[in-house]
Amino acid sequence: MDIRHLELLRDLRERGSLSAVAAATHRTPSALSQQLRTAQRAAGTALVEQDGRRLRLTEAGELLADGADDVTAAIARVQARLEEHRGRPVGRVRVAGLPSALTFLLPGTLAALAGSGVTLDVTDRDLAEPDYAAAAADTDIVVAHSLVSDVPAGSAGLHRTVLAREPLDVALPVGHPLAAGVGLRARDVAAEPWIGVPEHYPFDTVLERISAACDVAISPRLRMRDNQLIAALVAAGEGIALLPRYTTDEGGGLALRPLLDVPSARWVVALSRRDRAERAAVRLVARTLAEVGSAVAV
Structure with missing residues (x-):
């Protein structure tokens, strides 16, 4: 055959x-x-x-x-054992993933891999949650996220490594009355003007939870992908938003406050096809990403 x-x-x-x-x-x-x-x-x-x-x-x-x-996974395992026998993994590993996660994962990963014999070919991709699994057909590691579980939509047949569990905080202008507290509840923010992400993107799940908790419909006045742009608009007083804790700078007129009564955190997960996940170089990169993610989350 x-x-x-x-x-x-x-x-x-x-x-x-x-x-x-x-x-x-x-x-x-x-x-x-x-x-x-x-x-x-x-x-x-x-x-x-x-x-x-x-x-x-x-x-x-x-x-x-x-x-x-x-x-192909069996062949990759044999190749990995041969690489280990030679002394260390080598080769190029293709990584694609959401920019907001790569922002806190990639610098430390590149530093850790320096001189290792493994090089990275990185592409940032901001996609709807189900599309990350499909992207695994074209790359070795896809860094995806989900607000629902550590199994992003469509990824059940893929090898998965959890890299981090990152809170999503409510971003407010520094002078906003709600910024005076240490935490917020759904009822505090449900009626605020929201800046959201495109529909079906993971962050939108939190707005759906707030809506359900308060029995109100939340319709963001703006929807966009770029977190830096969203942060700038929040700082300018155009609304409030959900932003990831590890890569959002509270300088420049922003305040971050946690949601206390609505689940508001995302799993950041590395996805790979099973044969690619067996490659020694891919295993090294996935392990390094996880170590960096764990260190950031401390």
């Missing part, structure tokens, strides 16, 4: 079409179609079927796609 056939089926399941697989792997759709026909002849059964304009894996195709993770 050719491992390339297993990987093609897994990629087809993850990406949904041969054209998408071709674009991601720098091959042509015609070459992949030929490889798929060869795989079906070798298996002696249909591995895909037409579903409208798309291809869908058959039960046999799903079985082999599942096997791709087992086989």
Whole structure:
């Protein structure tokens, strides 16, 4: 059984079409179609079927796609043992993740890995929660977050390492009356003008909890992704917002206050496909990210 056939089926399941697989792997759709026909002849059964304009894996195709993770993970484990025998992990590890988490994780991680033989290729990506799991198809480690659990949406089949549990505080202008206290309750902030994040982004979950606790509808007057921009608007008196504690500077006219009666913290989690997670270099980077996250959270 050719491992390339297993990987093609897994990629087809993850990406949904041969054209998408071709674009991601720098091959042509015609070459992949030929490889798929060869795989079906070798298996002696249909591995895909037409579903409208798309291809869908058959039960046999799903079985082999599942096997791709087992086989490639086993190979990665053997390669990792060889690297350990040689003395240390080496190579390039691709990391993608949300900027607000990379801000407190990346500087310490880069410092810790200096001279290790492992280098990082980093991309910042601000996505809706379910999209982080999908990004694991294209990178070694995806730094994601969730307000619900340590299993970000869609990541159940991925290897996960919890990096930090970070509180989300209410950000207020320094002169705001609510900034006089040491903590806030849902009823204190429900009627305030809010600056929020796009719908379905994790921080929005906290506003939903405040709404439910106070039985009111909260409709942010502005929604945006960039935390620095949100902080600037809060400092200018345009509203209040939720901002992550470890990367928000209380200087410049901001005050942060914790929410006392509504869960308001996020899990920051490293996600990897199982085969990539077995690589010695990827394991080293994930472990270093977790160590840095633990130190920041103290």
